[in-house]
Amino acid sequence: MSDQQEKMRQGAEKLLQNEEVGYVIGWGTTRFADRTTPIFIDTPAAASDFVWNEYAVNSLAKYLLDDKYPDKKIGVFVRGCESRALNRMLKDKQVKRENLYLIGTPCDGKKAGRCSLCRERNPLLYDVLLWEPVPNVPAEGRFDRVRAIEAMTPDERYGYWGAVYDKCIRCYACRNACPVCSCRECYVDMSRTGFQGKQHSRSDNQIFGVTRAFHVGDRCIECGECERVCPMDLPIMGQTQKILKDINELAGEYECGLDAESENFLGAFDLDDKDEFM
Ligand code: SF4
Ligand code: SF4
Known part of the structure; x- marks a missing residue:
């Protein structure tokens, strides 16, 4: 032992x-x-x-x-x-x-x-x-897979994500395992959302995928649990990582969960923001 x-x-x-x-x-x-x-x-x-x-x-x-x-x-x-x-x-x-x-x-x-x-x-x-800290190992290639998807043409990208979500069986394991996906009642479990069907089709699966990505995207700690538990081995972290990569490029270095004080990027606002809805 x-x-x-x-x-x-x-x-x-x-x-x-x-x-x-x-x-x-x-x-x-x-x-x-x-x-x-x-x-x-x-x-x-x-x-x-x-x-x-x-x-x-x-x-x-x-x-x-x-x-x-x-x-x-x-x-x-x-x-x-x-x-x-x-x-x-x-x-x-x-x-x-x-x-x-x-x-x-x-x-x-x-x-x-x-x-x-x-x-x-x-x-x-x-x-x-319980024991001494261990050295961190530099993790290379944080956004490599996002760069590969960005290099595709729009048609290739559509084909790529379409093929991914054709395989999704909407078991929601990715949602259930994600530590930052925390709503007590998820919209996909409601029977009358109006815009999200229960049937397995590319478009309904994609709506789930995109909604999940945006619900957790700027709070994603990149733990990889969503992909680990996916029974279909779908590369869905590519979506949340795309959001994180964009934030890194638009607003500087951004990583979630390093402290309990930092605002999440998409949840923060300022009354002086220029958007007309404010
Ligand atoms: S875990 Fe995989 S198969 Fe299940 S809903 Fe998520 S993406 Fe789809
Ligand atoms: S990698 Fe991000 S989206 Fe996936 S389970 Fe971890 S926190 Fe959730």
Whole structure:
């Protein structure tokens, strides 16, 4: 057993013994050797179920949205990606910091494609750090895929995204896993939205894709969870990254979730803005 895994188990056990938290969210085994699953542990004895290995890939932050009014603090293991999600969720007032006990676990990368773009392996906020921070690895090619799509002709681009959304089965896993997609009731689950059909067609799938991209685009922390969970392997981060690339070019360096204070670009406004609707 790894030293880090033992520290996680002991840390969670102590928090539960002292009743500092009601439960702790982490990763547990599955029947597949190369998969883990998020687990919720509420007794000290069960803390030994937590695992920390190269397959602990799921982001845990999203689960905090399911328990906004806990009786006791919620303990959760936090890496760089979870902490960036939490910064965004705190800024969006989706969680309260006083309801959380953040157990920092610097991450040396997991077996997931989403980790290839990771620029922050260490938690940016935590209550306790279980081991020393790890060096960040410069992630190259942040917007490479967007540049490749931009280089296409309009017809090629339409064909590209049309082919992507022809395959979408609208399972909404991308929405469900995204830590910054936080509406309690999503418009796609309403039966009478008027402009979004339930049928699977290219146009309705595309409306979902574009709406999702704009709802989260300027708040996207680039964690890659949406693509990781997509059962059709669709390259949908290309949409949110296009929005982020444009913001970077229009307004200077922009990255989400590095702190809990920064405004999101599309949500910020000034009464002196020139737009006539103001
Ligand atoms: S996870 Fe993939 S298949 Fe499911 S709705 Fe999202 S893009 Fe479509
Ligand atoms: S990468 Fe995907 S899952 Fe992660 S914040 Fe952006 S849209 Fe959401």
